[in-house]
Amino acid sequence: MKRKHKLICGFNFLTSSSRLLFSSTSLVGQWSCQTSERYKQRVIGLLLELSWVLRLRATTTTISQWRGEALVCCHFFPGLVLVLSTAGIMSALEWYAHKSLGDGVYWIQERFYESGNRANIWLVRGSQQDVVIDTGLGLRSLPEYLQAAGLLSPERASGPPRRPLLAVATHVHFDHAGGLHQFEQVAVHQSEADALATGDNFETVTWLADSEVVRAPSPGWTARQFRVRPVQPTHVLQDGDIISLGDRQLTVMHMPGHSRGSICLHDRDRKMLFSGDVVYDGSMIDWLPYSRISDYVGTCERLIELVDRGLVEKVLPGHYNTFGAERLYRLASNYISNAGVCHKVSTFAMRSIANLALRVTNSRRPTT
Secondary structure, three states, X not given: OOOOOOEEEEOOOOOOOOEEEEOOOOEEEEOOOOOOHHHHHHHHHXXXXXXXXXXXXXXXXXXXXXXXXXXXXXXXXXXXXXXXXXXXXXXXXXXXXXXXXXXXXXXXXXXXXXXXXXXXXXXXXXXXXXXXXXXXXXXXXXXXXXXXXXXXXXXXXXXXXXXXXXXXXXXXXXXXXXXXXXXXXXEEEXXXXXXXXHOOOOOOOOOOOXXXXXOOOOOOOOHHHOOOXXXXXXXXXXXXXXXXXXXXXXXXXXXXXXXXXXEEEEEOOOOEEEEEOOOOOOOOOOOOOOOOHHHHHHHHHHHHHHHHOOOOOEEEEOOOOOEEHHHHHHHHHHHHHHOOHHHHHHHHXXXXXXXXXXXXXXXXXXXX
């Protein structure tokens, strides 16, 4: 029988010699019994996520065993404890994985979202600010993963504060913007700021199937429950804006076509381009709501100019693998050469079908 997620509010009747002290933003602890590193990471990730979601401050937390099952007990005030079973619940440390590309850049992916729509998540670390470029589906807490995996500067009681963390959406499509609600600082281009603020799941083209999530993040989860949550951006971006990380600068390039608010972030000094879905090593999609072929042609012309001027050597795209300037030039040139009458007619038909399917699908999703 399928085991269910248990959340119980009751009297403090469980005790343990393994105690953890934690707040909503930090966790320190000492394990007094031998246990596997994987188990430790799972419990710590679960505690961090519970604290983040509930926005509560616990006085102490205990780890207990009952009938062979691990229980996390969060004590909020005398006599009241939340008891959370770890059975079947995936921690952020399990959901995500990362790879360092050097020079302060990390490539993060959602391990159990197996789809061509799985987006690349990029962490760029600076001397004064860190930036997350796109956030994936957000089925587990990305900020908690970054913290638990040691990818953020440590938080200390004394000394310099942790560097600010800004989440930047290259566009608001669901596979890139689903986790934006987990961040305090969020940036998006002005053309899509309203769609993000209202949680417009038509413009975010929310289209997720159960088969694409090969391991459910929690018991009972289904793709039908998924929505891009409304987020009020703290930073509204325009073409030419500079995002300063201290020792590196990212220039915002408004590159519409795939969506009306698509952007690239250009690290001019390092000749790196974070391209989102503007361009990746695959077919460029121009048949979604608010896609526009004429805009895409103009965008591709700007991409070719970047290559001609020697301003890009490495592209870090929204999907698939990184590639170089030569491949970027070829992808952009091919799009321009193929954007004729036949392409426009077929794209119009595909967009009409996609719009209808998205309207129907999202009308059936829960609103909360």
